[in-house]
Amino acid sequence: MKDEIPFWVTFDGVNLPKNAVVGGKYKGQKVFIGRAHHEGSLTPGMVLENEKVLVIPWGCVSNRKDDFEILCSEGDANWAIADSGSYPQNAFRCGYSEVYSEPLYVGRYKYEESLVCGKIQPSHQVCYIAYEEKELNSNRYEILVL
Numbered sequence: 001m002k003d004e005i006p007f008w009v010t011f012d013g014v015n016l017p018k019n020a021v022v023g024g025k026y027k028g029q030k031v032f033i034g035r036a037h038h039e040g041s042l043t044p045g046m047v048l049e050n051e052k053v054l055v056i057p058w059g060c061v062s063n064r065k066d067d068f069e070i071l072c073s074e075g076d077a078n079w080a081i082a083d084s085g086s087y088p089q090n091a092f093r094c095g096y097s098e099v100y101s102e103p104l105y106v107g108r109y110k111y112e113e114s115l116v117c118g119k120i121q122p123s124h125q126v127c128y129i130a131y132e133e134k135e136l137n138s139n140r141y142e143i144l145v146l
Contacts (some may be wrong), residue, residue, distance in 0.1 A: 024119030
C-alpha cells in the first residue's frame with residue numbers, strides 16, 4: 001500500500017470490492033482484510049473469499065460476522081516482521097479493544113498450510129488468528145504497515 005491510502009468499505013452482502021486488500025490464504029482460498037464490531041471492540045480478521053464472511057479471533061473462539069468492513073487500496077499490502085507485541089511506527093492501526101480502547105493492528109502468520117490474518121493486541125504480546133473454530137496465537141508474526 002505504499003503511496004496509497006487504504007480505506008474501509010462496508011460489505012454490501014454480495015460482492016467483494018475489486019480493490020480489497022489480500023491478507024493471505026486459508027485452506028486454499030484467498031482471504032482479505034476485514035473488521036467488525038464485537039463485544040465493544042472493533043476487531044480485524046479475515047474475509048473468506050468463497051463464503052463472503054468475516055471471521056475474527058475473539059474470546060478463545062472464531063467468530064463469524066456478516067456485517068463488516070473490508071480494507072481496500074489501489075496498492076499492494078506491505079508487511080513487516082515483528083514479535084512479542086512489538087510494532088513499527090508505520091503499522092496500520094485498524095481497530096481497538098473492548099478494554100481501554102487499546103489500538104489493534106492487522107497481523108498474520110503461517111499455520112499449517114495457511115497464511116491467516118487476524119489481530120495484534122500489543123499488551124497481549126501475540127497475534128491472534130481464527131482457525132477452524134478456535135482462536136490461536138503466536139508471538140512471531142507479520143504486521144501490516146503503510
